[in-house]
Amino acid sequence: MMNFMKYGAIVMTMVVSQTASASFWGKVKNAFNDCKYTEQEYAETVAFEKQMTEKLPEHFKGRFSESDFETKPWMRDFRYVIVVNKASRGPTAQTMKVYEYGYLIHDTKISTGREGFELRRKNKVCTGAPPKSYWSQTPTGYYTPKYLSEDHKSSSWDSDMPYAIFFDIENGLALHQVHRNYVDMLGDRASGGCIRQDKETAENLFFRVKETERSVVPAVNLDGTPVLDENGDVKYISQQEMIHSKTGQLMKFNTFSALIIVQDVK
Secondary structure, three states: OHHHHHHHHHHHHHHHHOOOOOOHHHHHHHHOOOOOOOHHHHHHHHHHHHHHOOOOOOOOOOOOOOOHHHHOHHHHHOOEEEEEEOOOOOOOOOEEEEEEOOEEEEEEEOEOEOOOEEOOOOOOOOOOOOOOOEEOOOOOEEEOOOEEEEEEEEOOOOEEEEEEEEEEOOOOEEEEEOOHHHHHHOOOOOEOOOEEEOHHHHHHHHHHHHOOOOOOEEOEOOOOOEOEOOOOOEOEEOEEEEEOOOOOOEEEEEOOOEEEEEEOOO
16 A cells, blocks of 8 residues: 555656646656656757757738728728737737727737747657647738637647637647636747637637638738739638648638737837
8 A cells, every 4th residue: 555655656746747738647648658858858859959940930020000991991801800919028018909890899918929949749659748849939920710619629739729710720820718727827928829818708709700701801911911813903702722831732711701910019
C-alpha cells in the first residue's frame, strides 16, 4: 500500500509539472513518456527549429477607421465587420469591436497570439505542445470566415475551441471561446495564434455569423483592397475559392456576411 501511494505521488508530481495547455489525460500521457526536454536538448532544439521556421507575413499595415464605411462603401455590404487590434500596448490593445451595418454593437477584450516561438513536442505521443514548431502570430490582414465549428477541438494543443470561426485555414486560426483557465488573460497576448473571446461574446458572434451563410459579399484581398472584376468594379461572390499554398489544392467555402480585420495599432 505504501509503495502504491509513493508511486502515485510521483506520477501526480510529474503530471502537474507538465504544461497547462494539455488536458488532464494528456498530462497523464506525458508523465509516462519521454516528453520533457533536458536543458541542453531544449537549447539545441530551439536554436535549430528557429532557423528552420519562417514567420507568417503581416498583410495589413494600415489602421481601421469608422470613416472607412463611408470612404469604402463596399464594406457596408458586409453585415458584420469585426475589428481586432492585436497590439501589446495602447488604449485599444487586445480589443475587438463588432459593427453591424456600420454601427458599433460590441466592444470587448480578447487575446491574440503570443507572437513568440512555440517549440514542437518532443515526440509524437506527447501533448500540450504543437506537433510542429511555429511562431504564435495572429497576422494582420482582412479576412473572411471560411467555416464554422461549434464544438471544435485543437489537435495541436489538445484543447477545446468552442464556437470557432475559422478565418485562416492554412494556419488553423479562428475566433473562439477562451478556455476557463485563461479567462483572466483576456486583454493580453496569450494565445497560440487564435483570437480568444469570453464565452458570451464567442457564442453570440458565432450564431450571428452563422445566420449569414451563403450571402453575396465583396471579394477582398488580404491587404484590405477589394477584388475588382474585368470592368474595374468591386467583385461580388457567393462562394469562396482559394489555392492551398503548400498542397496546391483548390479549396471551396461558403460565404458569410462578415469581414474580420486584424490590425496592430499602438
